[in-house]
Amino acid sequence: xxxxxxxxxxxxxxxxxxxxxxxxxxxxxxxxxxxxxxxxxxxxxxxxxxxxxxxxxxxxxxxxxxxxxxxxxxxxxxxxxxxxxxxxxxxxxxxxxxxxxxxxxxxxxxxxxxxxxxxxxxxxxxxxxxxxxxxxxx
Amino acid sequence: xxxxxxxxxxxxxxxxxxxxxxxxxxxxxxxxxxxxxxxxxxxxxxxxxxxxxxxxxxxxxxxxxxxxxxxxxxxxxxxxxxxxxxxxxxxxxxxxxxxxxxxxxxxxxxxxxxxxxxxxxxxxxxxxxxxxxxxxxxxxxxx
Numbered sequence: 001x002x003x004x005x006x007x008x009x010x011x012x013x014x015x016x017x018x019x020x021x022x023x024x025x026x027x028x029x030x031x032x033x034x035x036x037x038x039x040x041x042x043x044x045x046x047x048x049x050x051x052x053x054x055x056x057x058x059x060x061x062x063x064x065x066x067x068x069x070x071x072x073x074x075x076x077x078x079x080x081x082x083x084x085x086x087x088x089x090x091x092x093x094x095x096x097x098x099x100x101x102x103x104x105x106x107x108x109x110x111x112x113x114x115x116x117x118x119x120x121x122x123x124x125x126x127x128x129x130x131x132x133x134x135x136x137x138x
Numbered sequence: 139x140x141x142x143x144x145x146x147x148x149x150x151x152x153x154x155x156x157x158x159x160x161x162x163x164x165x166x167x168x169x170x171x172x173x174x175x176x177x178x179x180x181x182x183x184x185x186x187x188x189x190x191x192x193x194x195x196x197x198x199x200x201x202x203x204x205x206x207x208x209x210x211x212x213x214x215x216x217x218x219x220x221x222x223x224x225x226x227x228x229x230x231x232x233x234x235x236x237x238x239x240x241x242x243x244x245x246x247x248x249x250x251x252x253x254x255x256x257x258x259x260x261x262x263x264x265x266x267x268x269x270x271x272x273x274x275x276x277x278x279x280x281x
Binding site for chain 1: 140141142143144145146147148149150151152153154155156157158159160161162163164165167168169170171173174177178181190193194195196197198199200201202203204205206207210211212213215216217218219221222223224225226227228229230231232233234235236237238239241242243245246247248249250251252254255256259260261263264265266267268269270271272273275276277
C-alpha cells in the first residue's frame with residue numbers, strides 16, 4: 001500500500017515537472033535541438049536540474065541496503081556498449097528530432113486531448129512491440 | 139516557425155521535480171524512473187504485480203500533467219509536426235528506446251546519475267543524432 005502510494009506520488013511529481021518545464025510541448029524540444037535556428041535552451045535546465053537532483057538523491061538512497069517498501073533495488077546490470085545500445089539510441093534520436101517527442105512527455109501530453117499525442121503514443125507502442133522481433137543475441 | 143520562449147526558471151523547477159520523482163521512486167520501490175521502459179513493459183497481455191507499479195506510475199504522470207497543465211504557461215499551445223512525421227517518429231522512438239533500454243529519463247537522468255557508461259553513450263548518441271536531424275529537417279530540407 002505504502003509502496004503504491006509512493007509510486008503514485010513519484011508519477012505525479014514527474015507529470016507536474018514535465019508540464020511546468022514545458023517538455024510536453026514538442027515545439028520546445030525542437031527549438032532546443034535547433035542550435036542554428038529558434039534556439040530555446042530551456043531543456044538544458046530541465047536535464048541539468050533533474051540530473052543534479054537525482055545525482056545527489058541517489059547517493060543517499062543507494063547507501064541503504066534496500067528500498068523502503070521493496071526487498072531490493074532493481075538496477076540495470078548490463079555493462080556492454082553494443083550495437084543495440086548505440087543503434088537504438090541513434091534511432092531514438094532520429095525519432096525525437098523528427099517529432100520533438102520522447103516517451104515521458106508524449107504520454108503526459110495525452111491529457112491535453114490532442115489527437116497528435118494519441119497517434120504518437122500508438123506509433124511508439126507499435127515500435128516497442130516491433131523491437132521484440134529483434135533477436136536477444138547481439 | 140513556432141518560436142517558444144526561453145524559460146530557464148520554469149525549466150529548472152520542472153527538472154528538479156523530475157529529479158525528485160526519480161529519487162522517490164528509487165528510495166521507495168527500488169525502481170528506475172525511465173518512461174520508455176515503464177511504458178513498454180506494460181504492453182503485455184499478462185498483468186502481473188510488476189505491471190501494477192508501472193500502471194500506477196503512468197497514472198500519476200497523467201494526473202500530474204493534467205493538474206499542472208492549466209497553471210503552466212509552457213504547457214499551453216502545444217504545437218506538433220504533421221501526421222506522417224508523427225507516425226514515423228513515434229515508431230522510431232518506440233523501437234529505438236526498446237533496443238537501447240532507455241530514453242531521455244532512463245538514460246539521460248537516472249543512468250547518468252548512477253554514472254552508467256552505457257547511459258553516457260546512449261545520451262550523447264541520441265542528443266547528437268536529434269540535433270543533426272533537426273538541422274537537416276529545418277535548414278536543409280526546409281521543413
